[in-house]
Amino acid sequence: MRVRNKPWAKDKIEQHPQYIVANPEQYKGKWHEVFENDQPLHIEVGTGKGQFITEMAKANPTINYMGIEVYDSVIVIALDRLIEADVPNLRLLHVNASDLEKYFTKNDVDRVYLNFSDPWPKSRHEKRRLTYKDFLTFYEDIMVDGGEIHFKTDNQGLFEYSLMSFSKYGLLLKYVSLDLHKSDFEGNIMTEYEEKFSGMGSRIYRCEVKYQN
Template sequence: MRLRNKPWAKEMLAQYPQYVIPNPEEYKGKWSEVFGNTNPLHIEVGTGKGQFLVGMAKQNPHINYIGIELYESVIVSALERLIKEELPNLKLLNVNANELEKYFTKNDVARVYLNFSDPWPKTRHEKRRLTYKTFLRSYENILVDGGEIHFKTDNQGLFEYSLMSFSEYGLLLKFLSLDLHKSNFEGNVMTEYEEKFSQRGQRIYRCEVKYLNEK
């Protein structure tokens, strides 16, 4: 993805600490203090411009959401959406997904969303894929027992790889769609990429997997 630099983004992110949490490592194990309640917490790794999580937060006010995005010039668009919507159950973290365990501990998170992640198609980049085994271990270490990953992509190769990775890790497949928009799945909230790809007639692949308590 080619990013358009927004030199003002860093300053704007700093102006809204109520939405973009500064020093998030201080809330590890204590995210209920940030939201002021003990509702379940769902996170999106690679939240992009925030369309998906804003939609989810509006649809599910009884669930807390955190969007995680590394690039300041991208997450600032999610911040702009959040400022307009003023959703109390949605926060943002401008951090690296490689360091999730720095900000969350076991039982902090009930669900992880992975939407249209970078496929990193070259074999030598396999370890960068968000469904690689080291990421799956990291998610397990912050999720509640029986926590879930919900995964969407337009990339067939990444989807096939991810299904194999989930299986090898021992995750239970709960839901699978090879063409989401032609299925009877209800309540789908689209990302920006999803809207663009579906308008072109491209298939959207989706699955839900669950960690087994005994693992």
């Protein structure tokens, strides 16, 4: 993903700790203190500009949401969305997905969303794909028993790879669509990329998988 540098982004992030959680490692195992409730927690890994996670939070006030994004210049756009939406059940984390275990522990998370992740198509970059087995282990280690991953992409190669990765890991396939926007799936909330790609006629792939105990 090409990201246009915003020199002021870091200062803006630091000015809004009520939205982008500062020192998130101190809340490991006790995220309920941030939200001041015991609602389930759903996280989006690679939240981008925040459209999906913000709209999900609006639509589901009895669930807490966390958008995770590593790029300064992208998370500030998600921050603007959150400030405008003013929803109490959403926070952002400015961290790398490979460091999730620093900030979450077992039973912290109920669901992980992976939306339009970088496909990293070259074989030597397989370990960077967010559906690679090591990431599946990271997610399992921070989730409740029977936690779920919901995955969307426009990239057929990544989708096929991910289904194979999920299967090899032993995840239970609950739902799969090879053309989401022509399916009977209800309540779909689109990301910015999804709007762009579907508008260009691209097929959107989606699946839901569950960890088995």
